[in-house]
Amino acid sequence: MPAQNKDVLMSNKPQCVGIDFGTFKTSIVASNGNRDSIMTAVGLPKDHIARGMLGCDEVFGDRIGQVRTAVNLVRPFDCGALKYTDSSAAGLSADEVNRRCKAAKSIMGEVVRRVELGTGPRYAVIGAPSQASDEAKNVILQAASPHFDAVMIVAEPFCIAYGFGHLVGTLVVDIGAGTIDVCPMFGTYPKPDQQYSASVGGDAVDRELLSLIQQAHPDAQVTLNMARQFKEKFGTVSDDQERAVVVMPVEGVPTEFDITDIIRDACRVLVEPIIEGIHKTVAMSDPEFQAQLRGNILLGGGGSQLRGLDRLLETGVEKLGGGKVTRVNDCLYAGAAGALKLCMAMPAENWEQLRSQNAKAA
Amino acid sequence: MWTKATVICLFLSAIVSVPETVVGQQQMLGTDHLQLIEIRGKQRRDRIDGLTGVARTAPAPALEPLNPPRSTARQPAYDLHPNSGTLTPSGESIEFLGMEELQALIQSSIDASRVSEAQAKWNSIEQKLDSNLQDIRQLSQRIESVSQTPSQSVSSGTVASSISHLAPGIPRPEAQITPTSSPLQSSAVPWLTLTLSAFLVSLFALTLSAYRLGLSRASHLDRPTAPPQHVPTTVPEQYMPESSELRPRRTRGLAWPHEDAKAGATVLPLPVSQQEEIPEPLAPNIDLSTDDSATILSFETFSDQHRDEKKQKQEVNSALMAQILQDNLNLSNKAS
Numbered sequence: 001m002p003a004q005n006k007d008v009l010m011s012n013k014p015q016c017v018g019i020d021f022g023t024f025k026t027s028i029v030a031s032n033g034n035r036d037s038i039m040t041a042v043g044l045p046k047d048h049i050a051r052g053m054l055g056c057d058e059v060f061g062d063r064i065g066q067v068r069t070a071v072n073l074v075r076p077f078d079c080g081a082l083k084y085t086d087s088s089a090a091g092l093s094a095d096e097v098n099r100r101c102k103a104a105k106s107i108m109g110e111v112v113r114r115v116e117l118g119t120g121p122r123y124a125v126i127g128a129p130s131q132a133s134d135e136a137k138n139v140i141l142q143a144a145s146p147h148f149d150a151v152m153i154v155a156e157p158f159c160i161a162y163g164f165g166h167l168v169g170t171l172v173v174d175i176g177a178g179t180i181d182v183c184p185m186f187g188t189y190p191k192p193d194q195q196y197s198a199s200v201g202g203d204a205v206d207r208e209l210l211s212l213i214q215q216a217h218p219d220a221q222v223t224l225n226m227a228r229q230f231k232e233k234f235g236t237v238s239d240d241q242e243r244a245v246v247v248m249p250v251e252g253v254p255t256e257f258d259i260t261d262i263i264r265d266a267c268r269v270l271v272e273p274i275i276e277g278i279h280k281t282v283a284m285s286d287p288e289f290q291a292q293l294r295g296n297i298l299l300g301g302g303g304s305q306l307r308g309l310d311r312l313l314e315t316g317v318e319k320l321g322g323g324k325v326t327r328v329n330d331c332l333y334a335g336a337a338g339a340l341k342l343c344m345a346m347p348a349e350n351w352e353q354l355r356s357q358n359a360k361a362a
Numbered sequence: 363m364w365t366k367a368t369v370i371c372l373f374l375s376a377i378v379s380v381p382e383t384v385v386g387q388q389q390m391l392g393t394d395h396l397q398l399i400e401i402r403g404k405q406r407r408d409r410i411d412g413l414t415g416v417a418r419t420a421p422a423p424a425l426e427p428l429n430p431p432r433s434t435a436r437q438p439a440y441d442l443h444p445n446s447g448t449l450t451p452s453g454e455s456i457e458f459l460g461m462e463e464l465q466a467l468i469q470s471s472i473d474a475s476r477v478s479e480a481q482a483k484w485n486s487i488e489q490k491l492d493s494n495l496q497d498i499r500q501l502s503q504r505i506e507s508v509s510q511t512p513s514q515s516v517s518s519g520t521v522a523s524s525i526s527h528l529a530p531g532i533p534r535p536e537a538q539i540t541p542t543s544s545p546l547q548s549s550a551v552p553w554l555t556l557t558l559s560a561f562l563v564s565l566f567a568l569t570l571s572a573y574r575l576g577l578s579r580a581s582h583l584d585r586p587t588a589p590p591q592h593v594p595t596t597v598p599e600q601y602m603p604e605s606s607e608l609r610p611r612r613t614r615g616l617a618w619p620h621e622d623a624k625a626g627a628t629v630l631p632l633p634v635s636q637q638e639e640i641p642e643p644l645a646p647n648i649d650l651s652t653d654d655s656a657t658i659l660s661f662e663t664f665s666d667q668h669r670d671e672k673k674q675k676q677e678v679n680s681a682l683m684a685q686i687l688q689d690n691l692n693l694s695n696k697a698s
Contacts, residue, residue: 134693134696137693138693138696138697141693141694141697142697151690152686152687152690153689153690153693154686167678167682187678188678188681188682188685189682189685189686189689342686345679345683346683346686346687347680347683350683350684350687353687353691354687354690354691354694357691357694357695358694360698
């Protein structure tokens with residue numbers, strides 16, 4: 001085969017990606033072997049001086065933390081807005097919605113740029129909350145459409161289950177920053193009414209932690225970002241853990257505080273909605289397979305990394321008949337890897353059909 | 363006065379006779395041991411020599427004569443003139459005996475008392491020697507039994523305690539017992555036996571498992587000549603291949619039961635001669651009455667099952683893909 005034809009064939013090779021467009025973090029895994037993860041946020045310069053200092057109009061990833069005082073941070077899916085809840089339910093104005101949609105599009109462009117896709121047709125499978133509204137899915141679709149030839153929106157728990165090959169008899173719990181999604185797997189694609197979503201997640205824990213710290217130590221100067229860092233470092237729901245001693249300034253003087261009990265109480269905000277979701281999902285499923293579902297509960301998402309959460313959930317599930325809870329090893333890329341697996345397993349004619357449909361719509 | 367003199371003489375004689383008794387006892391003991399040693403073998407003789415070596419090799423005290431010469435007898439502090447006399451305060455005259463008479467008198471009394479006393483001591487020594495000899499014989503028998511039992515570990519402390527128990531008069535011979543260097547008498551004997559036994563048992567188990575493995579393989583290789591037990595006797599027509607040559611046939615001209623059923627023939631038992639010719643397949647360990655997933659499956663069954671699972675997975679996958687595609691098409695339509 002001539003080298004030129006080979007290059008042509010290689011250039012037409014489809015470029016598949018799986019994306020976990022999360023509320024707090026966005027992960028992307030591409031079929032060319034590249035993967036990356038950035039914070040689902042964009043930093044916009046506050047003024048002309050900041051723009052001149054930054055040298056660009058948008059800042060992504062780790063650089064946001066370095067220049068945080070010079071930029072306005074925009075998180076398009078903060079607290080599940082535009083992803084799980086509609087704009088009206090989230091109380092967002094039209095300008096704010098446009099601003100967030102534009103930010104989502106920019107973030108999507110940034111992650112696609114980072115994996116350096118080839119010249120072939122680009123297909124993407126993107127995870128979304130289990131019970132995301134059509135408006136929320138459209139936001140994701142509009143954000144991704146400019147960068148891909150065809151895009152599929154799939155429930156995020158399904159991506160995790162597909163990635164692990166647990167398509168039958170598994171109850172997937174995706175604990176994200178904005179939502180908790182519970183999805184039963186019976187070998188078919190789960191319908192929205194078979195799944196459960198709660199607008200509680202890591203962001204709710206951060207807010208609760210900030211509130212409790214401010215109540216317990218009114219003199220301490222603490223921000224939401226500091227509270228998130230404390231959670232990521234000492235987050236636990238277990239009673240037996242090491243002391244969480246953090247440093248917070250008091251009138252400019254760094255002072256140590258023991259916030260062990262505060263962190264534990266804040267993190268336990270997630271436990272009750274998860275158990276409720278498991279209960280409801282299991283109750284809705286086929287009674288012959290309920291025990292099988294309870295015996296194979298898979299925790300995914302960033303919230304699954306809270307220490308002692310699996311054991312506490314097993315204790316909570318005991319009143320439902322008992323169960324076994326395990327968590328994914330790589331919570332950051334589990335959803336994106338499953339989405340990529342699904343993207344590559346999708347027949348080419350399906351992609352072509354969707355592509356022609358998008359072309360007609362355009 | 364005479365009484366006092368007699369007591370003094372008896373005391374002196376007793377002092378003189380004590381070393382003689384000890385030496386005599388030791389000498390008798392050594393003689394008996396030597397006689398016993400001659401009977402036993404070299405190894406036991408060494409041990410017994412070791413046991414009694416202290417007594418034999420101990421330096422004997424200086425042997426004093428039984429009848430010391432007169433010159434060495436005790437002389438009085440003063441010399442009385444023969445036939446000299448004196449007066450008591452009451453005026454009674456006392457006649458002194460001569461020195462020779464006095465010595466003869468003393469000697470006669472000493473001899474009489476010593477004879478009787480030596481006789482008694484000799485008797486007691488004889489009894490003691492008899493008992494010692496008996497103890498030594500028991501001890502030698504025990505040593506012999508211990509040496510003849512290789513699995514029993516014998517330590518010098520055990521022998522010494524036995525000796526001290528049987529013959530308290532014999533000193534403990536720890537220093538004379540040399541540790542045996544024979545592997546059969548050492549403490550490693552039980553471990554060696556155990557290791558050897560374990561090796562033999564494991565060798566036997568390996569041989570048995572290899573034999574059973576070969577048997578199961580042989581039965582597995584023989585099985586294609588016979589239909590699997592779970593195959594139904596009649597197969598629906600739609601699952602039968604069109605060409606009769608593709609249909610499974612039993613060797614030696616025997617048709618499968620479903621072929622006979624299809625032909626409408628009645629399956630009759632084979633003649634006795636043919637039944638003898640066809641070896642009966644080894645019965646697989648499959649309990650069809652239970653739904654145990656751990657049952658042994660033949661290769662054909664496994665490949666069929668694997669193919670079915672793969673097909674089922676592909677069907678599920680294609681159904682999933684179709685469902686996902688349909689959802690996204692609907693979403694795209696709504697968005698447009």
